[in-house]
Amino acid sequence: MNIFEAYNSTKKALEKAGAEDYVFEAKQIIKHITGFTNAQILMNYTNQLSDYQQNRLMALLKQRELRYPLQYIFGxxxxxxxxxxxxxxxxxxxxxxxxxxxxxxxxxxxxxxxxxxxxxxxxxxxxxxxxxxxxxxxxxxxxxxxxxxxxxxxxxxxxxxxxxxxxxxxxxxxxxxxxxxxxxxxxxxxxxxxxxxxxxxxxxxxxxxxxxxxxxxxxxxxxxxxxxxxxxxxxxxxxxxxxxxxxxxxxxxxxxxxxxxxxxxxxxxxxxxxxxxxx
Ligand SMILES: C[S@@+](CC[C@H](N)C(=O)[O-])C[C@H]1O[C@@H](n2cnc3c(N)ncnc32)[C@H](O)[C@@H]1O
Structure with missing residues (x-):
């Protein structure tokens, strides 16, 4: 899964879960997972996520789907x-x-x-x-x-x-x-x-x-x-x-x-x- 695909699927999952600011949150999550800035994401959106990054994304979305606050997930x-x-x-x-x-x-x-x-x-x-x-x-x-x-x-x-x-x-x-x-x-x-x-x-x-x-x-x-x-x-x-x-x-x-x-x-x-x- 590349960064662009991960962003889109994160957005969809958050919208489905009822998260109010799902677009903003999807961006924050991708930044958190990749460690990239907004500019780096735009330049590298076809980069593949590593297995570790994909696992972290899945774990994070599981918590967020329960509406656990993103702020607490990030710490x-x-x-x-x-x-x-x-x-x-x-x-x-x-x-x-x-x-x-x-x-x-x-x-x-x-x-x-x-x-x-x-x-x-x-x-x-x-x-x-x-x-x-x-x-x-x-x-x-x-x-x-x-x-x-x-x-x-x-x-x-x-x-x-x-x-x-x-x-x-x-x-x-x-x-x-x-x-x-x-x-x-x-x-x-x-x-x-x-x-x-x-x-x-x-x-x-x-x-x-x-x-x-x-x-x-x-x-x-x-x-x-x-x-x-x-x-x-x-x-x-x-x-x-x-x-x-x-x-x-x-x-x-x-x-x-x-x-x-x-x-x-x-x-x-x-x-x-x-x-x-x-x-
Ligand atoms: C609405 S939160 C605001 C926290 C922070 N000021 C902010 O804006 O994010 C209210 C805070 O008041 C604290 N609090 C509740 N009762 C209190 C009391 N009797 N004396 C002092 N702090 C109290 C709560 O623990 C909580 O941290």
Whole structure:
């Protein structure tokens, strides 16, 4: 089987299995199996796959047909151009979350040596990306569950993010609120309890503790605003990723807590994905 044939059969198998992004995934899989870049694949598409490569492809497709997340199969995933270890026990970084990164960088533009707090850090994709993009920043990340924190720890090392400290702690107990921050960011669990059954088959393999946001999905936003408002500098900012349809409610939580200005940012699908507020 040559590379072109492998790509086509992978695409078909993924489409049949119901994978949403089957074209993108087929490309990623062929790159992973061959070790080639996009350009090398185009130049070498008639190359035969070795037996080893074909066996790996078959094994990988078997897992993917069960809708096991591709990110877990690879054991790593790229987010905002940086590579992160991922696997069972931690949420896979999502492209939607890059909207929070873009907005955070814009909000931090005029700040010198900013102090940043990333709550519910998971793999560390938010905190580490901000630390790399703003090297003079000092970033604190808080993650409750050791299984997830272990990935964050490895990702700090992988990305040589020397300006990041990781706290294994609980946001309901104000972990990390021991200093004042310019920016507090979070992509917390935000799925309402009664919507947990509707998540994709891939998401069912991810930890429930990374997804469940209480009865209405807003438990974590309430707790963070209440517990961490006093950990903001005088002109501090909070910015959250929110679930589809949650932006208005989260803006109200900010207003009720006395924040001056609030705003939202749409993701690439036109969904209000980020809510931010200035103290
Ligand atoms: C939606 S995931 C986000 C992970 C990462 N920030 C990202 O964007 O990919 C939420 C994370 O919050 C963590 N978490 C859940 N409850 C927590 C708590 N009470 N305190 C701190 N972290 C918590 C979960 O383990 C999970 O890693």
């Amino acid at each position: 790593e995933w790229s987010f905002y151009g940086y590579d992160f270890y991922v696997g069972p026990g931690v949420l896979c970084p999502r492209a939607d979350t890059e909207t929070l990164i873009e907005k955070s960088l814009e909000l931090l533009k005029d700040r010198k040596n900013p102090e940043i707090l990333d709550l519910c850090a998971g793999s560390g994709c938010i905190g580490i990306t901000l630390a790399k993009q703003v090297p003079e920043a000092a970033v604190t990340m808080v993650e409750k569950f050791p299984e997830a924190a272990r990935y964050a720890e490895k990702n700090i090392v992988r990305n040589s993010a020397d300006n990041v400290r990781l706290i294994t702690g609980d946001i309901f107990e104000s972990a990390g609120a021991d200093k004042k921050y310019d920016l507090i960011v979070s992509n917390p669990p935000y799925i309402p309890e009664n919507e947990m059954d509707t998540v994709s088959p891939e998401t069912k393999y991810e930890p429930e503790t990374a997804l469940k946001g209480g009865k209405d999905g807003l438990d974590f936003y309430r707790a963070i605003i209440k517990n961490y408002k006093s950990a903001l500098k005088e002109d501090g900012i909070m910015a959250f990723e929110v679930g589809a349809g949650e932006a208005a409610a989260v803006r109200s939580l900010f207003k009720d807590a006395g924040f001056k200005d609030t705003g939202t940012v749409n993701d690439l699908n036109g969904i209000k994905r980020v809510v931010f507020a200035l103290l």
